[in-house]
Amino acid sequence: MLIFMSKTPVNYLCISPFIRPNRDKLSSSQNGFICYNPSSKVGLLSSNLQSCCITNPISASLTKTIDDTTTDYNTKIRRFCEVGNLKNVMQVFYSSKRSRLYSETYCSVLQLCADCKSLVDGKKVHSIIRDNGIVVDGVLGSKLAFMYVTCGDLKEGRRVFDTIANEKVFMWNFLMNEYSKVGDFKESVHLFNKMIQLGVYVDSYTFSCVLKCLAALGSFKDGPLVHGYLLKLGYGCYSNVVNSLITFYFKCGKVDNARKLFDEMNDRDVVSWNSMISGFVANGLAEKGLEIFIEMLNSDFDVDLATMVTVLSGCANCGAGALVFGRTVHTFAMKSGFNKEITFNNTLLDMYSKCGDLDSAVRVFEKMGKRSVVSWTSMITGYAREGVSDGAIRLFCAMEREGVKPDVFAITSILHACARDGPLEIGKDVHNYIKEHNMQSNLFVCNALMDMYAKCGSMEDAESVFSEMSMKDIVSWNTMIGGYSKNCFPNEALNLFVAMIQELEPDGITMACILPACASLAALERGREIHGYIMRNGYSTDRHVVNAIIDMHAKCGALVLARLLFDMIPKKDIYSWTVMIAGYGMHGFGSEAIATFNDMRHEGIEPDEVSFISVLSACTHSGLVDEGLRFFNIMRYECKIEPKLEHYVCMVDLLSRSGNLSKAYRFIEMMPIAPNATIWRALLSSCRIHHDVKLAEKVAEHLFELEPENKGSYVLLASIYAEAEKWEEVKKMRDKISRRGVQNNQGCSWIEIKGKVNIFTAAGNAHPQAKKIESLLKKLRLKMEEEGHSPKIRYALINADDMENEVALCGHSEQLAMAFGILSLPPGKTVIQVTKNLRVCSECHEMAKFISKKARKEIVLRDSNRFHHFKDGNCSCRGFW
């Protein structure tokens, strides 16, 4: 009688030691488990005998060549294996480590290590096998490989697998499946090809696995090849194979092929039906899916839990469009009693959440009798997706209170929530949890962790996670590159990009991550290089990439080119439009931005919250108060979009800069969400423009409360006092400022000349042409005074107090860059383009106007907020900055 110790098909490798296998039932190829080293002193078997023993364990036990203690160890170890006591097994195993045990004993121990997922113990067993010089044959080798892979070390498992000539299809299938689980579909397909080459017998599982991988890879050409091959081998009537084919064709969008296969099937099973329904739904044909579902109900087939789960997760993948179908399924499931199943409820709530109906998801969640970590994770993700980070975090805490332990999925999800609006403290707590629970080997967790740090603005922390990762995938690289781009480390982003392309092939997302780096540098030449790289390597069809290219051009000042590229897009999506609107906005072309926004709506594209930010900020940059208010109302009442903080920032900016200070203040008071520091800061700087000291004090109170350590706010209020000649107050502010650390944000401007970026800082470190630049500026300043442009009093007053202020911060670095631009502009060219890391100061702004008139040059200055086009003594911003 054969006794199998565990349920997996590998189990023939470990037969209970207490019941000797019945000789008649042994198939020699499958059950050989004793393997002595020919050179061993304990195993006295000759080579001939050994080969006999491998195939026939009975003879081994009969030869009695092993001393009693060894037999004892074998028995003891395997008895502990049976009850699953790894600790005891390892103890006995260690005390026996000098004895050669039965190969089957090693197998049992390895199986137990696999069951317990203990890589540490598994490795110890392997090293003892090695030390004892045990020959690793196909059986022991398979078990070793199985152990490694099961314990998460796919690489080592594969290494062992490669050393044994294993013709067993099981191990091949197992490895293929594992590779596809970790997302390495290429390797899985590679293994398949190798199997064919080596003539390994392939079975139906092999085919379903390889088809799954081909679908995931998008290898739509190879699918039909495999299809033909499996027909030749006679697998065309295996329902699991045909089911995989159906799924494959659906994934390629070949709905008709899938339908035909299904129609011609002789024995459809539940999976066939399920695949048809989810396939239709996934191809945007929810109604067809519903038809099949009804057909299934009408046929004799019992709808099972898997049907419900597949169908609902199909809806979830489709998003809002499948919500109606999802509801129908929900109603049906209630009648059939599926709502008692936790798995069903999990899928159901996830469906509602992914289809945009979070309220229904919450209702399902609240009604569920039992909740698992999966249920909680779905809810947390749902809140995070909607941007309700505090809700997500509250749920996470509630989950922990109920004693549900977060796993890697839950951790990834909560990190995503923390990334949404930057509670870095909580993010760090999660990081500690990850360390304590050894989750840092999980790729998803690490990627989410880096993303959280990047979004919270801490690239140092992101970098330290990145550098310690043993396995990095394309997401890891993209996250870091995108993080550097967005956090204004464009050079780091570009360097990392160069490092990346030496390691692995980038994708469209990489391009969409690196282009903003060029944009933030305003380095049009570098951007064009990347643009060229994109064209050469075929990324230019990816819509994200195309949009990023347009964005880069707009942000580098090449607005006309941006428009040209925009017009060339055959199918513009909401991102394309948004980028274009924002482009016009930052250049001060408010009416063009509005026209583009209207064009978008005419094309039938519904604006979303980001496109409203674009058009609202365009109104702000051009001082279009009435239009801005109109769009704000359209957003709320026509498009039913709840304004977010960013929208309120735009509105406060819009109202206050145009002089409606008290209106702006009332607007803040009316906000249904708590205003943040950015909003108060916008109002405070408008108070300065319009010299409203009283309101400024009120506003500053809010700002100091929200950001007590931000020195900039105190400087701003001090400037307002100084301009109002309130010297007592200036002194008080100065004390407060000096108590707070150093100013971190130094002014810096740069200009790209013939592809080389020339940087000028406030500190004024010497440029090779510093003397020429200084003398040119001197001349210009003199001329300015002659023509009656006296420097504004407010700066002089603050300077007298020898206090850090806008001027000191600015350092007039943009003047240096502009002067250098005039000196080195090639003949024939009339546009000087300068970029500054902070907002331009008003003195420099006046200077730029003057230069544009006197030198007859057009100056395009990009500051941290917008573009200024200076021409003939005027600026396109018309004072709105």
Next chain:
DNA sequence: CTAGGGTTAG
């Protein structure tokens, strides 16, 4: 080889 939840892009 058993479902269901997770990461990067304006």
